[in-house]
Amino acid sequence: NCEDIWNRVEKFHLTINQRAIDDPEYAELILEIGDGSNYDLVDWVFPDVNTYKLVESSAVLTVDNRTALRINEYVLDKLNGEMKEFVSIDTADKDNALNVDPAVFATETPAGMPPHRLRLKVGAQIVLLRNLSVEAGLCNGTRLTIVSFGDDIIYCHRNTDTKKK
Template structure:
């Protein structure tokens, strides 16, 4: 059992774990609705490697054909968010690639009313040698988006929903995944106004011959 410092004693335990004589077996996924059963079955076959493959003579390897109802033609912004601003607070589009996330964010931002403002991050090369830092122009540093970092430019509009990607203050509900607008719209402090500072991040990237530091909003 996990142990926590200064935690209360919920129950006494012996030196051996308790023995449960009755085993419960889960045979039905109650979280899957009727209209999602086809997609859940396809995911099961995909994980088991029994999904049908489609061979394209113009490409190397085989392609997997996904269910038509689970695919979108173009960006799924309108299908996911709709036109109501309240729905944007509880919905999110997930993507395995940062490049796709950036493209979707730009599409969502273009559909919001109001003027767009751009905020710039500050970039520099972490080194004690000034000559080495001068080898990399600032324009080149601004064009980089290594893993764990956001782009150099941050585009925002009034009432646009943003998501924190770092833990800033757990006590105040400012955690990774918290959604904010002009005020907080998720978590235990909904409606509270908070101040988000700029922080310096310098993640390691083996593809770069130097360490990039970016002063940015998290």
């Protein structure tokens, strides 16, 4: 019985970081990271989001999309330049039997899809969510840097390229 096992377990409240006692470099790293807030972590990983080479080779991993979107907005706000907003199409296929209010589409961000209102800046890092051209190396997960915008198009270069395209 699980209850019998848990009744025999003794709880310890750990209050002293034992590793930090003997490892001053680790202790300093913990202090630099801060109290564990997402924004402290982002500031530590990306001390200057306008330094492209640093940002191209770094990433913050999260456990859910909401946290990732919040962090992306924070980093984007720190990036120099003018914001450009792209809005998704919010009309349903008339032949589809499912009748959903278009306002509902704007509140959802399914896995593998960009948000309804996609805000971007030149210099921002983006990741392809679909295979565009496997031969050209434009596959799901490819990291790109935005170089300019058209009305309905985003011009980028692949971060692994030696010359910008």
